[in-house]
Amino acid sequence: MSNTRNSASWSVLNTLLRGHRKPLGMAILLAAVAAVLELVPFLILCYSVALLPRLPDAHGFLQLAGWLALALAGKYIVYSLAYFLSHETAYRVLMDTRQKLVRALARAPLPWLQQHSSGVLNKLVMQDVERIEQFIAHHLVEMMAAFAASILVISVLWWVDWRLALAAIAAPLLAIVIQAIAMRNVGQYMTEYQQAIGELNGASVEYLRSMPVMKTFNQGAHSFARMRKGLARYHELVRHITRGTVPGWSLFVVMLNANIVVLPIGLWLMQQQQIDLAGMLIAIVLGNGMVRPLMKLMRFQTQIREILDGVKRMQPVLSMREGRAKTRQTLTSSAVQLSGISVSYGNRRVLSEVSFAIPAGRVTALVGPSGAGKSTIASLLGGLVEPDQGRILVGDCPLADIDNVQRTATIAVVAQDAFLFRGTLLSNLKLGRPDAGEDQIRQALRVAQAEAFVDALPKGWHTHVGERGLTLSGGERQRLAVARALLANTPVLVLDESTAFADSRTEKYFYEALHRTYPALTVLTIAHRLYSVKDATNIVVLDHGSVVASGDHASLMQTCTLYRQMWQAQAPQQSGSVNQTRPAVLPGEKEHA
């Protein structure tokens, strides 16, 4: 079973290395050459001893020194070249793999992303990929050199006497068998260990994000259950792994260094006059020289297992396929029609047979209690969620047949949690329309009621936001997100609680400015405050994932009990705002005034 999993990981790794094999092969070849050169000083030493007791003359010494210098210089040059190639390839593999992962994550369905914590995904894209990079950059060259050195040592010993070669192999083989037996259960713990690190990463991100709440309630890391559990699991696994590896590894090192076979066999062969002193020296020096490469090879065994585990975690992400290829569609109208839409998150159905129309150039409102499924409809229109059944038409064209580029150019969704990237306000605003001109930007900001606060910033829309930049309030972020969506100039706009930042009066003026400035826009607005959508052409009432009524305000007041109850529950707030008079100049409307 684990072999099947490993072979699947090997094949993914193989795919990741496609296109990089030539330089990688060259690096490996150079590493083997460097290993040969590394043996030269040992052989020169043995040769010098064989010349004893007759010492070479000055010319002979110089010649030996020259060979030594040449071997060292050669080893230096060849190793440098091998490392250069391996590093360059490693960084290319790192970049390619990260790009593949990030592209695949962009295709991932929203529910899948929500099931995987940001810590786990971060570990995947950063640490797991980095491990492959480090392996290619450093370990692959060393591993190949170690492997070549071991083969060379055995060949030289075989040339001296085949029994010496077998003796040199016997001790390491015994050590490897003992180590494999002692560490046979570690693999299972290593997989769990990697999972625990991912979980701990996720918990740390969540802990840092929730810091303000933790401080408010005077809670520390210990009271953050996920973090506490993650740390406990991590420590438990580290203890298990240490207990499982230390005895086996120590025995392995002792066995390798014991030289228990080569020395007695070498002495016996000398006694039998089958080898001379130089042969004996070669056996001892090279026999011991095998220890270092073999230890490296054993160390790499663990690293390869970690890499394969990482690749296994990448496998489901990398195998996420783009949906079927879609051609550009001709949209006859910006009217949207939902027909028999059902959506589930896991086994839980949150929308059942939802059908309603969003007429072109009108404002349609979607209202309902919390958890009714309103944001899920916004996610459907934004292409973040796929329906289990039913279909959405834009004009005459099914939304499922429209490719991502055309969909984002047709429907803009302003989500509840407005996200701004690090950078200037301007770069954030121009996200959906990089070529937007100053007039268009101003117009979008004005309608979104954001112009006044942006102008009040020291650098206006050139101000930086995000880390080490300006921190904006939730309402300001929402307004910018609305302006960004307006600037994208899509024929359909979906606003998910996007005017919650505003008081009732400003909200009313926002809708007026929206209608005045973008009269052809088809709008679906999700709102909690019923007063703000009272004038919408059509109000759709959603409850427990089903449409329970639709119509204008007056008819819903007559026919829909839920709507009437919601309206009455909000009546005290609404009467306050209704009676307010319009100020002479509205925020963000100074140019219109």
Ligand SMILES: Nc1ncnc2c1ncn2[C@@H]1O[C@H](COP(=O)(O)OP(=O)(O)OP(=O)(O)O)[C@@H](O)[C@H]1O
């Ligand atoms: N990614 C998700 N995975 C699982 N369940 C989800 C997910 N997103 C939403 N839900 C559940 O689906 C139901 C509908 O959620 P949705 O956010 O669409 O409701 P809503 O009407 O927009 O609520 P609110 O008015 O509070 O924003 C809720 O019960 C919610 O818990």
